[in-house]
Amino acid sequence: MKIYKSLDEFEPLSNAIVTIGTFDGVHIGHQKILSKLRECAAERNGETILLTFFPHPRLIINPDDDNLRLINDIEEKTHRLALSGIDHLIITPFTRDFSNQSPEEYISNVLVGRLGTKQIVIGYDHHFGKDRQGSIKDLKELADIYDYAVEQIPEQDIEDVAVSSTKIRESLIKGDIESANKYLGYPFELTGTVVRGDQIGREIGFPTANLNVHEAHKLIPAYGIYAVEVEIYANMPTVHTGEYVAPQPDRVAKGMAYIGTRPTVDGMNRKIEINLLDFKDDIYSTTLRVKFLRFIRHDQWFNSLETMQNQIKEDEKSIREYFGM
Ligand SMILES: Cc1cc2nc3c(=O)[nH]c(=O)nc-3n(C[C@H](O)[C@H](O)[C@H](O)COP(=O)(O)O)c2cc1C
Ligand SMILES: Nc1ncnc2c1ncn2[C@@H]1O[C@H](COP(=O)(O)OP(=O)(O)O)[C@@H](O)[C@H]1O
Missing domain, CATH: 3.40.50.620 (HUPs)
Incomplete structure (x- = not known):
């Protein structure tokens, strides 16, 4: 093309x-x-x-x-x-x-x-x-x-x-990823750059790459936790004139995505954060293309970081099971 x-x-x-x-x-x-x-x-x-x-x-x-x-x-x-x-x-x-x-x-x-x-x-x-x-x-x-x-x-x-179009939008807004993906014919994606957050993630054993979504008008799925597949690009080329060359990810990984306001840590703004499974590298400033595969649960308030941490461990179990990892 x-x-x-x-x-x-x-x-x-x-x-x-x-x-x-x-x-x-x-x-x-x-x-x-x-x-x-x-x-x-x-x-x-x-x-x-x-x-x-x-x-x-x-x-x-x-x-x-x-x-x-x-x-x-x-x-x-x-x-x-x-x-x-x-x-x-x-x-x-x-x-x-x-x-x-x-x-x-x-x-x-x-x-x-x-x-x-x-x-x-x-x-x-x-x-x-x-x-x-x-x-x-x-x-x-x-x-x-x-x-x-x-x-x-x-x-x-x-x-x-x-x-x-209507079914995809309505499904994403409800967190019904399976239906959205069925109507899309491929997994719904968010593409963005990894930016710095509050560095709490690493403290609780779940570092999360904070995603700054490129398109300001992008539809963001329902708040909650999702099983995702992530393509990591050190440099994702932007669309330019000439023959299209599909960007090749430097790495791919499976992970858990969080979308929400982080009520447990008194967060104010919506965040999109990804914890990658079996992964421990610095990926600040890289571009992630995050493919949403399954909704796991809604965003929740926890009375301590420890109870949240326990729940995230449960999320990890469900997601590993989903991927057969
Ligand atoms: C799988 C997963 C589930 C999460 N679930 C919740 C949640 O239910 N409630 C909440 O307040 N924050 C939740 N978080 C977000 C954490 O509060 C957040 O990752 C942590 O505060 C670290 O933020 P930081 O990357 O800015 O350091 C979740 C994060 C992950 C990776
Ligand atoms: N398994 C992992 N999943 C996501 N990010 C990771 C992972 N291992 C290391 N990192 C790195 O750690 C950063 C997230 O750590 P975190 O303490 O949550 O800091 P921040 O609040 O700045 O996001 C990511 O941006 C990435 O560079």
Whole structure:
């Protein structure tokens, strides 16, 4: 997969098969659309393009909107799209100028002029251009003039996307990781940098890497303890222009993740902390990609560090059992 960080970097193709959208989650609903895209490209001997936006359009149109909760950060999404077999991924900044184009300007400048679209694979509810005035009707009306075909994604497939997104969000918020992962088709992930905490962890025999999640708008699962698999990257490259190279973790480990406010130590802010099993190295400043596999229990207040420590030992037992360790 080739990555472009703006439309300006892209040379129009002679046979572009295009879809457009945010694809947050790249879940099983999205997968169906992406396989449709690949099928269309195979039939026409074309190349697939996915046009997506970063930052998320809602943040540009509504900068005060604090309700956006993303299932993927941009690196996670890119990785998932690469696995889905997309040929060209264009991640274009969603600016006001971009969004102010009329529907026809958008079709002629972007779809035809910039991409070389020969077929657009899109849902009946897709809107584009100034004030979202453009619709699939405009795409169909202008198809002959601009010489491209429109493949409408069946309504049921669009419905499946909405259902999957909703189920994933609701499941994560409840801590139902198994359901979320079923709808994602892969384990839900958090990616972040290891920062310093209060150094209490090592005192109680459970050092915990404190995770500073990269994406400020990322959806964080329910407070509680989880069985996780962790990829450790000394340097995780950020998404850049050119051929996508999947980042290779320097190490992988299994562990227990804690999400909560640490009521036992009078914590105030939400923390995400990971204790890795059978591990004892300094990993400050590394990047962790944490894959959530199972919910173990809710966050709790304990009347002493010792009672909490005993409970954490029980958590460790359950998690080792889960992993068969
Ligand atoms: C498996 C696990 C379970 C935990 N459960 C709780 C809990 O139920 N209540 C709580 O207040 N803190 C809980 N913690 C968080 C600890 O309070 C925290 O790791 C400790 O204060 C160390 O913080 P530090 O990394 O900033 O030093 C848990 C941590 C782990 C690793
Ligand atoms: N098994 C382990 N799991 C997680 N972190 C570990 C482990 N062993 C050593 N460490 C290191 O210890 C740090 C966590 O220790 P801790 O006392 O909890 O300090 P802090 O409060 O700064 O997180 C981690 O950031 C990591 O560098």
